Amino acid sequence: MTLAEIATNPLYAAKNTSKSETVHQILKRRILLGYLTDDSPITEQALAQEFCCSQGTVREALLRLQECGLVDRRGYQGTFVTRTTRDEAIILTRMRVHLECTGVERAVAAIDDCKIAVLKELMDLYEESREQRDVFACSEIDRRLHCFIFDLADMPMLEPFLHRAHLQLHRYLISGHQGNIVWNRNEGSRHIDILDAFERRDAASAKRRMKRHIAQSVHNLAPDIYAVVFENAPQDEPQMAPEQLWNPALSVPNTI
Known part of the structure; x- marks a missing residue:
């Protein structure tokens, strides 16, 4: 799903939707659908390159995912999708x-x-x-x-x-x-x-x-x-x- 497709979804589309919110929704979608798992490496640099944005934008999106328990940020070890047993x-x-x-x-x-x-x-x-x-x-x-x-x-x-x-x-x-x-x-x-x-x-x-x-x-x-x-x-x-x-x-x- 592209940034444009996410941005036009009536569920969370808004005139002032930030790019970090768009990245957050894309990553959330991938996690909920099982495309990103606890075996999937997540790096700010790779995501910034994929979404053509700054690492700060990606970091903000990942912090939001961490707040709701979907990822675990472990400092220099990286960011990992959490697992529900x-x-x-x-x-x-x-x-x-x-x-x-x-x-x-x-x-x-x-x-x-x-x-x-x-x-x-x-x-x-x-x-x-x-x-x-x-x-x-x-x-x-x-x-x-x-x-x-x-x-x-x-x-x-x-x-x-x-x-x-x-x-x-x-x-x-x-x-x-x-x-x-x-x-x-x-x-x-x-x-x-x-x-x-x-x-x-x-x-x-x-x-x-x-x-x-x-x-x-x-x-x-x-x-x-x-x-x-x-x-x-x-x-x-x-x-x-x-x-x-x-x-x-x-x-x-x-x-x-």
Whole structure:
């Protein structure tokens, strides 16, 4: 993807987008899609040459990636893509379910027509990116949508934890596929059920649908993680067998 293509993406295009932000988005895309791994050497000099910019611009982009945990800068040793393990992915999934299911209940109480309009706009943008088979843009928009919902819950101390969990879990789930997602299995919208619960101001339904929504994504991309987190859930949490997950009466079909 060229700098021009990144800059015109509606997700983060802006008149005053800096070159370091553009480089940051390109590198982030490569990491999330699995094109840059912990085995891939990253040098400021090589990136500056590739993107026709200064090493300072590259350094700024790498520092932003470090802030969200995607790279580790080790002084003279260089910069390395971090690695998320299966055990960490299991913990991140559980963390995300707990935070988002708690947050969505609180968010329903704070929703209004203007905020519902924002959710619909994000959903439309997600569908546009999905039609273009842009896995990275779908991931970015999905995270923005979920963080917007959590922001309505008014728990600011927990927002950074959700953002990190969401990003790193997406990276774990998506990077192993290197962009080769089975799109033909994924018809329909992933978010419409949650939006419906918001429109009806039904907090209990929103919580159930949020959990099912997260489970669908994990089941599609990492069935082994799904089995541990959802099929073997604690006794006080409803378990979700695959036949329940894919029952059209209970959920909409999945996408990445």
